[in-house]
Amino acid sequence: MWGSYCEDVLEKRTPYRQAHLDGLAKQKESGVLITIGPTADVTKVFGIYEAEDEATVRQIVESDPYWQNGIWTEYEIKEWIQVF
Template structure:
């Protein structure tokens, strides 16, 4: 088994009324993504301007580990993110 880290693109959807529904979880979410970014497990994350989708690039050993990172987020656990697609990414530049 390889221990090489891979990059995974994630596109997800937000729930309706996301601004109101995320409020109780927002600081925990922000603290978590900051810690993941600082440790190198997250390269970027953010919403689309219309707040309907989220985009992220996670770094993990395999797709199962990347899914664990997504599903450990308080937004996923509380239905703020309602679904997501994940794809291994080959970065050229």
């Protein structure tokens, strides 16, 4: 998953950050989330999920407080095939 952050993300995310992190921890614990994080300039987010289908990942992303509150402003899912 590649996505974009809103302007002034570091300020705007504050009220939603703990709920966001708690959700990510649950996803990681369940095995669906492999990794996620921002680019160094905090303009993009990148995540790797292991799920049955794209719809599952879309549901996860759209349930996140960052998506629901406009912290993530857009996202794109691309199926990825691990070669090595």
